Amino acid sequence: MPPGLRRRETPPEWSIPCPVPTCRAKPGSPCHTPTGRRLAADSHPSRADAWLVQTTRPAA
Numbered sequence: 001m002p003p004g005l006r007r008r009e010t011p012p013e014w015s016i017p018c019p020v021p022t023c024r025a026k027p028g029s030p031c032h033t034p035t036g037r038r039l040a041a042d043s044h045p046s047r048a049d050a051w052l053v054q055t056t057r058p059a060a
């Protein structure tokens with residue numbers, strides 16, 4: 001692959017495991033559908049949400 005092609009970066013939410021029961025993607029791994037296909041969006045919305053909650057915890 002030529003270096004000029006757009007390289008996809010790892011989504012930040014990949015730093016946590018996916019909370020979706022049918023997915024359970026490990027940290028650093030893309031999300032999958034129950035049939036084993038990789039998600040077109042790379043990760044479930046719930047995973048991004050869970051990551052956001054973790055990183056934007058309100059200061060007590």
Ligand SMILES: [Zn+2]
Nearest residue numbers: 018023031044
């Ligand atoms: Zn997932």
